[in-house]
Every structure is written in C-alpha cells, then in structure tokens.
Amino acid sequence: MKNKPLLTSSQTAHFRARFGNKKQFSQALMPVRGPYGFRELDYDFPNKLDPQAIINKIKEHGFNSFGLVVKDTDGATLANTPHSWNPSGRDLVAEFAELCEQNDIIFMISVTNMNDAYRGYTNPETVSIHFKNPKIFAKDHSAGDAATHPEGEMRVTLPEGVTFEEMKKRIPFLTKKYDGEIGASRDARGQGYIPLTSFHCPRSKHAEYMIKLIKELTQKYSVDGVLADYIRFHHGYTDLCGCERCRKAFSEEYPGKEFGKGREWIQFKKNTIVEYGQRFNDAIKSVDEEIVTGWFSLPGPKIYTNRFIAQDYRKLTKSMDTALPMTYPYLTGTIDDGKRWGLLGNAAHWYFQRNMKRRFRDYAPKDSDKGVFCITNSVECNSEEMLKQCIAYDYGLGIALFKYFGTSDAQWYACKLYSEILNKQEVGDPAPTKKEIRAILRQVYKKYPPKVTPRWWKKEQRAEKMGENNRG
Numbered sequence: 001m002k003n004k005p006l007l008t009s010s011q012t013a014h015f016r017a018r019f020g021n022k023k024q025f026s027q028a029l030m031p032v033r034g035p036y037g038f039r040e041l042d043y044d045f046p047n048k049l050d051p052q053a054i055i056n057k058i059k060e061h062g063f064n065s066f067g068l069v070v071k072d073t074d075g076a077t078l079a080n081t082p083h084s085w086n087p088s089g090r091d092l093v094a095e096f097a098e099l100c101e102q103n104d105i106i107f108m109i110s111v112t113n114m115n116d117a118y119r120g121y122t123n124p125e126t127v128s129i130h131f132k133n134p135k136i137f138a139k140d141h142s143a144g145d146a147a148t149h150p151e152g153e154m155r156v157t158l159p160e161g162v163t164f165e166e167m168k169k170r171i172p173f174l175t176k177k178y179d180g181e182i183g184a185s186r187d188a189r190g191q192g193y194i195p196l197t198s199f200h201c202p203r204s205k206h207a208e209y210m211i212k213l214i215k216e217l218t219q220k221y222s223v224d225g226v227l228a229d230y231i232r233f234h235h236g237y238t239d240l241c242g243c244e245r246c247r248k249a250f251s252e253e254y255p256g257k258e259f260g261k262g263r264e265w266i267q268f269k270k271n272t273i274v275e276y277g278q279r280f281n282d283a284i285k286s287v288d289e290e291i292v293t294g295w296f297s298l299p300g301p302k303i304y305t306n307r308f309i310a311q312d313y314r315k316l317t318k319s320m321d322t323a324l325p326m327t328y329p330y331l332t333g334t335i336d337d338g339k340r341w342g343l344l345g346n347a348a349h350w351y352f353q354r355n356m357k358r359r360f361r362d363y364a365p366k367d368s369d370k371g372v373f374c375i376t377n378s379v380e381c382n383s384e385e386m387l388k389q390c391i392a393y394d395y396g397l398g399i400a401l402f403k404y405f406g407t408s409d410a411q412w413y414a415c416k417l418y419s420e421i422l423n424k425q426e427v428g429d430p431a432p433t434k435k436e437i438r439a440i441l442r443q444v445y446k447k448y449p450p451k452v453t454p455r456w457w458k459k460e461q462r463a464e465k466m467g468e469n470n471r472g
C-alpha cells in the first residue's frame with residue numbers, strides 16, 4: 001500500500017528501551033479454546049498442555065515473544081490468585097513465566113476485562129443493563145434486561161460419558177441451545193452447546209474485581225507486559241449501559257441532558273472506558289513501572305467505535321503504553337474455503353489497511369511517544385494470507401500472531417522463514433516486502449503444496465516446466 005504509516009523513533013523508543021533493538025515476533029496461546037481454532041471452550045485442555053514443548057516450538061520457529069491469554073471471555077483465570085475462578089486448577093502463568101525467563105522470551109499476558117461469562121452468572125448485579133426495546137436489529141432483549149446473551153464464538157462439546165448436567169456444573173453459564181452446523185462464515189464455525197456471555201458495567205463492582213485481579217497478577221508473576229482485552233462496551237448494542245450507577249453519573253456530568261442520546265451520551269460512554277483504561281494502567285504501573293501496558297482495539301469506522309464499543313482511540317492511547325489493533329481480515333474468509341470466501345478475505349484486508357492508515361494518527365499521534373503493535377491471525381487462513389497480514393500490519397515494532405493451536409505445519413514453516421528476515425531488522429524499520437514473502441512462499445509450497453494454487457505460483461511452475469522441457 002502506498003504511503004503506509006511508520007512509527008517515528010520517539011514512538012518506538014519505549015519498546016526499544018524495554019526490549020532492545022530487535023523487532024518483536026510473537027505467538028499467542030489461548031489455553032481454554034482447544035487444539036484448533038478458537039470456537040471451543042474446553043477446561044480439560046489447559047491440563048493437557050506441555051508448556052516446555054510449547055516454548056521449544058516457539059523458539060525453534062524464531063519467535064522472540066509469547067503471549068498467554070490468562071483470562072478469556074468466559075472468565076476463567078489460569079493462574080493462582082485467591083479471588084478468581086480457575087476451573088482447570090492449573091497455574092499456567094507461573095509455568096510460562098519461568099520458561100520464558102529461562103529461554104529469553106518476552107512474556108506478555110492478556111486479560112479480558114468487561115466481558116466475563118462466569119461473573120455474569122455469579123454476580124449478575126454487575127452486568128450492564130439495556131435501556132431500550134430494540135426496534136429492528138437484535139430483538140433479543142427488552143429494556144431493563146441485563147446484557148447477557150448467547151456467546152457468538154465459543155461452543156462446548158460433551159466428552160464421552162459426560163452428561164449435559166455434569167458439564168453445566170462445570171460451566172454454569174452453559175445453555176441447552178445447540179449449534180449443530182459448521183459453516184464457512186466467521187460466526188458459524190463452531191459446533192456444540194452455546195454458552196452465555198456477559199458484558200459488565202465499567203462503573204460496577206466488576207471493575208474493582210478486575211483491578212484487584214490485575215494487581216495480584218502483576219505482583220505475583222514476572223511478566224513483561226499486561227494487555228487489556230475487552231475494555232469496551234458490547235459491539236452489538238448501542239443501549240448499554242442503563243444501570244442506576246450510569247444514569248446517576250450521567251445526570252451529574254451532563255445536568256439537563258437526556259440520558260442515552262446525542263453527542264454527550266457518546267462522550268460519556270467513551271470517557272467511562274478511558275477512565276477504566278487509566279485505572280488498569282495505573283494498577284500495573286503501581287506495582288512495576290517497567291511492565292508494558294496495551295489495549296486491544298477492534299479497528300472499525302468511527303460510527304462503530306463511537307456508538308457501539310465506545311473506544312476513544314486517542315485518549316485510550318494516552319492512558320497506556322501502546323495500542324494493539326486486532327487486524328484479522330482473513331478471519332472473514334480464506335481462499336481455502338472457496339473463491340467467494342477468498343474474495344471476501346481480500347476485501348477485508350484491503351479495508352483494514354486503509355482503515356489503519358486513516359486512523360493511525362488516533363492510535364499514535366505524531367507528537368506522542370505511543371506505539372502501535374498489531375496482532376493478526378495465523379488460524380483459519382493460509383500461509384500466503386498470514387504473511388500478507390504480517391507485512392501489512394507491521395508499523396515498525398514487528399507483529400504478533402494468533403494463535404498457537406490451529407496454526408498449520410505449513411504456516412509454522414513460513415513463520416520460521418519470516419523470522420529470519422525479521423530478526424535482521426531493527427525496531428523502526430519498515431516491514432519486509434512482498435518480494436521477500438514471495439521468496440518464503442516458494443520454499444513453503446515446495447514442502448507443503450497449497451490447497452488452492454495461487455495464480456503467481458501456477459505461472460512460475462509453468463515457466464519452470466517449460467524451461468526444463470527446452471533444456472531437454
């Protein structure tokens with residue numbers, strides 16, 4: 001893409017001071033989501049993991065950074081903290097922290113904040129409240145209902161011999177609703193029983209629970225970064241949150257203005273999230289100034305980031321060390337599922353790049369010292385799509401991939417080759433080029449032929465064959 005933005009030296013200074021001059025190449029693990037993509041919710045899976053083997057594989061494939069999703073949207077915390085819920089019983093943070101330290105790998109943990117299904121079950125009083133009866137879309141609630149809805153991504157399958165009732169004891173937010181079909185669209189790839197998901201009010205006791213948990217995690221474990229996921233409102237509704245706390249705060253801040261309407265309402269919602277982001281950052285920095293903080297962002301048009309999720313890019317950026325845009329265009333569709341899905345993925349990739357360019361000055365204002373570090377998907381896409389994302393969304397700090405389980409052998413091999421280029425780069429350098437990733441793909445395709453042969457590869461193969469025939 002022409003005139004792609006690049007972070008300035010003052011914007012990369014923080015990372016350089018903290019982690020040295022090498023770009024980051026990170027892979028992430030979501031321990032409760034099973035061995036493939038991220039459509040499963042499985043509390044046995046964390047106990048089957050071999051952290052030593054995982055870190056070995058990470059290292060062998062050239063990654064220098066590792067991200068662990070300690071707390072996912074279900075609410076389980078895979079650590080040993082007295083106040084949280086850990087159905088697996090395993091302390092993966094302790095295990096990975098030690099291994100990363102031994103192997104000189106940067107260790108980041110990600111924590112989901114406002115979205116917490118388990119707390120929706122145990123503490124329904126902190127869940128956000130809808131204040132409108134929907135007219136057209138999402139007619140799944142009434143005014144006054146809590147923002148607890150069927151989960152979009154994760155599904156639960158019953159292992160042999162386990163009844164639904166037994167599973168429900170383990171996952172109390174599970175419903176009897178069953179999703180039977182696996183589709184190609186993003187929200188249709190799961191299969192199994194549908195759990196609930198809850199979005200909590202940032203003004204409720206849930207915020208206290210989270211801040212306490214974050215402090216515990218940073219005090220107890222040696223981590224290089226703590227990343228905030230889901231510091232936002234629900235992406236599907238504009239009428240959150242209408243609880244008494246929010247109504248009171250709004251009327252105090254904007255006396256005489258109508259609740260839930262107009263510019264003031266949007267500003268109020270955005271400020272609510274920023275205030276929480278600031279608390280998240282301060283909690284971590286009060287334990288250790290050196291720990292890097294970041295906030296995950298779903299890049300989108302302003303109407304979406306304002307009216308739905310209420311993320312004020314500029315102010316959130318100010319409240320933490322770095323923005324973490326989740327650039328997953330090829331989750332929309334991959335050519336491996338057919339031409340139509342390939343086109344859809346390409347269109348999303350085109351849109352994401354332009355949107356990132358447009359909103360870059362919000363993520364990283366020129367006069368600021370804030371970085372932009374993107375995370376992109378290595379699952380549910382192929383090697384070429386993955387590498388295209390790796391170069392498109394590296395703005396000078398490197399790239400993070402998502403996720404460890406579900407990345408194919410061909411992609412792991414592509415990662416290894418990509419890391420050899422990235423390791424030669426310095427922080428602040430422009431991303432590797434299209435030419436360089438083509439050279440990688442040539443090697444990958446010889447070892448792992450592509451499921452759908454790209455046109456350029458077909459052409460090259462043909463030319464090669466003709467060359468051989470002419471010689472013979």
Ligand SMILES: [Zn+2]
Nearest residue numbers: 201241243246
């Ligand atoms: Zn509220």
